[in-house]
Every structure is written in C-alpha cells, then in structure tokens.
Amino acid sequence: MNPPIYTLTSGTVPLVVSIPHGGAFLPEPYAGAMTPAAQIVADTDWHLARLYDFTHALGGSMLEANYSRYVIDLNRPASGESLYPGQTTTSLCPTETFRGEPLYGAPDQPSDADVATRVDTFWRPYHDALRAELERLRALHGHVLLWEAHSIASQLPRLFDGQLPDLNIGTFGGASCAPSVHEAAAASAAAMPFTSVVNGRFKGGYITRHYGQPEQGIHAVQLEMSQCIYMDETAPFGYREDLAAKIQPHLKHMVENVFAALPR
Numbered sequence: 001m002n003p004p005i006y007t008l009t010s011g012t013v014p015l016v017v018s019i020p021h022g023g024a025f026l027p028e029p030y031a032g033a034m035t036p037a038a039q040i041v042a043d044t045d046w047h048l049a050r051l052y053d054f055t056h057a058l059g060g061s062m063l064e065a066n067y068s069r070y071v072i073d074l075n076r077p078a079s080g081e082s083l084y085p086g087q088t089t090t091s092l093c094p095t096e097t098f099r100g101e102p103l104y105g106a107p108d109q110p111s112d113a114d115v116a117t118r119v120d121t122f123w124r125p126y127h128d129a130l131r132a133e134l135e136r137l138r139a140l141h142g143h144v145l146l147w148e149a150h151s152i153a154s155q156l157p158r159l160f161d162g163q164l165p166d167l168n169i170g171t172f173g174g175a176s177c178a179p180s181v182h183e184a185a186a187a188s189a190a191a192m193p194f195t196s197v198v199n200g201r202f203k204g205g206y207i208t209r210h211y212g213q214p215e216q217g218i219h220a221v222q223l224e225m226s227q228c229i230y231m232d233e234t235a236p237f238g239y240r241e242d243l244a245a246k247i248q249p250h251l252k253h254m255v256e257n258v259f260a261a262l263p264r
Contacts, residue, residue, distance in 0.1 A: 002027050003066040005125045014137045014144035015060030015259055017052050018130055018207060020074035021045035021150060023065040030071055033109055037101040040235055041068050043090075045151045047231055047239045052149055054252045058259075061133050065126055070094055070103055072118040074126050075148075075205035080115070083205060093118055098156050130211070138217045143262045145181070147255060148208050148222035153233050160201050166194035166229050166247075170204035170222035176212025177219035184261035185221050188254040194229060194247065214263075221258060 003025055024041045026034065048064075055062050065074055072093050076083065080092040093115045096102055104110070110118070137144040148170075154163050167189045171182045182198075189196035202224040204212070212220030227233050230244040 005122055006066060006129055007062075007064045008129055008133065009056060009062045010133065010136075011056070011059045011061040013059035013259075014141040014262065015055070015058060015147065015255075016130070016133055016137065016144065017055045017060060017062045017147045017149050017255075019045065019048045019052070019062070019064040019149045020126065020207060021065065021069045022048050023067045023069070025067050026070065027067065033105065034070070034103055035101070035105055037097055038070055038103040041070060042235065042237070043069060043098050043152075044237070045149070046227065046237045047244075048149045048151060050239060051230060051244060051248060051251065052255075054248070055255075058252075058256070060259075061137070063126070063130055063133060067122055072115075072122045074123055075150075075207050077206045077210070078119050078123055083209070092123075098153070098159055100158050130207070134211060134218055143217045143219065143264070145177075145259050145262055146207070146211055146218060146220040147258070148204070148220060150202075150205075150222060151225040151227045151230075154226035154228040164201065164224075164226045165197045166226045167192065167196040168200055168202045168224035168226075169196065169198045170202045170208055170224065171199060171220070172204040172209050172212060173199055176204055176208050176214070177221055178214045178261075178263050180261040180263065181214075181219045181221065181258055184258045185223075185254070188257045192250045192254070194250070217263075219262060223254075 024044045076092045093110050169185050174182045186198045204222040208220040208222040232238045
C-alpha cells in the first residue's frame, strides 16, 4: 500500500517546518522504469523529521513529503524553470542523480504527459497543504515562520567545488523574510561550532522564494545542512546518534532564535 503524499502534524504557534525532500518512496510504475542507481535514492534529505523532532515540543507544525524527489521535486516551480540559471542543477522531474547517474533506462522518460500527471498527483497536494497551514497560522498570529529543512552530501563535485559549509542558510538575498529574521539566522549560525554561510551556493529554492512574503506576514528561511554532521553519507545512510547529539541542541536553539525574531 502506498503512503500518503505527505504527513502533516499541525501545531499552534506560528512555525512551520517543511521537509519537501525527506521522502524515499518510489511507487510503481516509476520504480520499475528506473535504474539501480535510482533505487538507492541517495539524494534524499535523510532523517530530517527525526533531527527536527523538537518542532513538536515547540508547538510548531511539520510537513514532510513521503515520496522521493526522483518522482518529482517539490522545491522546483511546476513550470520547470531553473532556479539557478547557468549552474548545474536537477529538474522538476529529475532524469539523473546529483552525481550525474541516469535515473531511467530509456532516454525519453519521463514524458511531458507524465510530468503533468506528477504535478497534479504529488506537487499540488503538498503545496496546497503548505499554503493552507501557513494561511491558518498567519490568520491566528499575523506573522509565521516557514523553516525549509534540507540536507545534502557534503561533497558533490558536479554541483559545487570542494566541501560545503556545514550550515547553508538561504533567504533569497534577504528578500524572503524580515531583516530581523535574516539577521537572527545568520547570527545563530555564526555562534555555532560549525561552519556556515548565508546566501552562498544555496540561496533558497522555490518554496523559500515563492512563499517568503514578509510584507504579507510569511517569513521563509532555508537551511541546507551538510549530511556529514549528523549521518553516514554512504548507503545505507544511517543516522549517527553521536553526531546528531552535537548538532541537534544548536539547531533547536537556532530555530528558537529565528522564531523569536519574527515581527509581532
């Protein structure tokens, strides 16, 4: 039996943690047409719901996708346009892994009709749920923080040079949130015993850019974490309790600080 498109746990305070790449499920018939490299789903943002489980104690909401980004990338616009023109990146319905390995055995997959079906089946339900949750909390509180939770392998030569900083904050150049929120995110990261950068290689994907409308009370911050600071970066991509115990308290404090910086 296939899982639901997403899992939503609704909270009471104006905080929404969105995990659009946390799913690893490949449904048929897509899985049957995919390569062995695809079956590993290596580019999943592994274990983030576990790492961010403090969200529930804070009273926040969490929205997590259950299907792999290889089916459709929920952090890309439905039109398929590139968010990083001129740079190597993956598409709305990817055809290759971050390392350049083909996802399909046939070069003509997925078809345009298939992409349209995936948008209707997977992309729209997630975004409908995210929009509704943001609007619900904004109506109650006036302002709401959207925290876009992501993670990625620390070294991917096809996508970026060298090793990524541990914490990669994106606020679309400061446009996706109020200055106080942007400054709190940057200051919190700088105070941690981890390397960090603000609006570097990852400035924020579609969700951060589209929903981050501070003048309308929605403040979006994306955090792309290097996976080496909390898990094994090789299959089977295990969660490392010893590493996670070092980053999780700092991560919670960071979210709390940024949340406290919301306009009231």
